[in-house]
Amino acid sequence: MKAQPQNQRLIPKTDSAIQQYLSKTPASKEMYEHARSFLAGGQSHNARFYNPYPFYASKARGKFIWDVDNNRYVDYWMGHTALILGHSPAIVTNEIRKQAANGLLLGAPNKYAVELAELVSKSVPCAESVRFCTTGAEATMYAVRLARAYSKRKSIVKIAGGWHGYNSALAVGVSYPYEVPESAGLPEEEDHLVKLARFNDIESTCQVLSQNSSDLAAVILEPLLGAGGVIPADKEYLKALREQCDKIGAVLIFDEIITGFRLSLGGAQEYFGVEPDLCTLGKILGGGLPASAVVGRDEILSLADTTIKRPKQERCWIGGGTFSEHALSMRAGIATLKLLRARRSSVYGTIGKLGEELRRKVDRSFSEAGISTRTTGAGSLFATHFLRSNQEDIKNPQDVVMTDQKTMHKYCFALIASYGIFFLPGHIGAISTAHTATDILRFVESTENFADKLSSFKK
């Protein structure tokens, strides 16, 4: 017999946002209950679930997403931050339509992959060479393998609270408590090759690096932590990592699955002015379709060039993937990158300004209601953390763990239930070119409303 959802019993009758959500989403509720008979947990991405059940989407366009009850929301989750141009921009869908009549999966080297690789190489500072794959988890897995092959070492340093997708090599120290394995089924032997460092803490990170220097293949980090709290790195922290990696002979990998083409055209490496040896790209790269890449220095990527004759143990196998260089994804990516390149300053200037305004005004709304928050992020990315009385700032995931996460979830859920704003509870907010200053104003007004209710409830 299938397990029945436990959470239904936990719905508090007094919570007005929950009651509002239940009354406006009966079809989603029914679909969730039905889905559990066929899908473990009712859907297929852990982060997409929230209590009492997620709404089930029916369609999306521009800045909007609709659920199966036909409720419309302004979407700030934007396809896991991938949709920088909003949902279904014509410039992308036209290309997809053209390609749909000319072969979905070509299964051969194709001209679109060459064109996209050239655009990537011209846009991302470290991208001397490019290899495409399909998901972010695959790209980070390949980046680690390349770094190990190149350095002939095994250990990896990653950030405690950093997230690089569900590949086994990096599913270590993601959620608190970081020392406890993330999942059953992950061999401890592999975990032991991964050492954890504290984000934005130069001293302790350098210590971890020097303690492991003789076997250190790579340091991998998101230059702006996504799932770990939407926290930008200090530029000095990235510079220190660059220097230490050079000194030790370890490969510096930036996981730019979120930040690539998002913080700037050249990603976080351009935004912060620190260049890694390798970087991983995904999300925006495929223009809303599945595509990812591992890119970086020629000298390292050339290990993946199997046309160069080498003994088997000296090459690096990373080029699998039935769906790699998928024609639809390549064309969607080309259309997206071409537009971002052509309108570079207006796109990043506009969404960055909206992001800055949102972060400042959300914190001001809470502050005026006597609630202490820190809306972190950079450019068009944001997340609001509810600070405890002994907290002043959010510099790393350990700080996030200390915040009032229950109120954060309540806030995000209230945005969905009461204000028609979709912001996946506990996750990243992303602004696209489809959002306007008026949307940000509404977001702030909704926040003011929530903050007033919260503060009167607390009195």
Ligand SMILES: Cc1ncc(COP(=O)(O)O)c(C=O)c1O
């Ligand atoms: C920084 C980062 N790396 C890797 C991944 C994994 O990407 P994917 O979900 O495409 O496997 C994600 C996904 O959100 C991510 O945020």
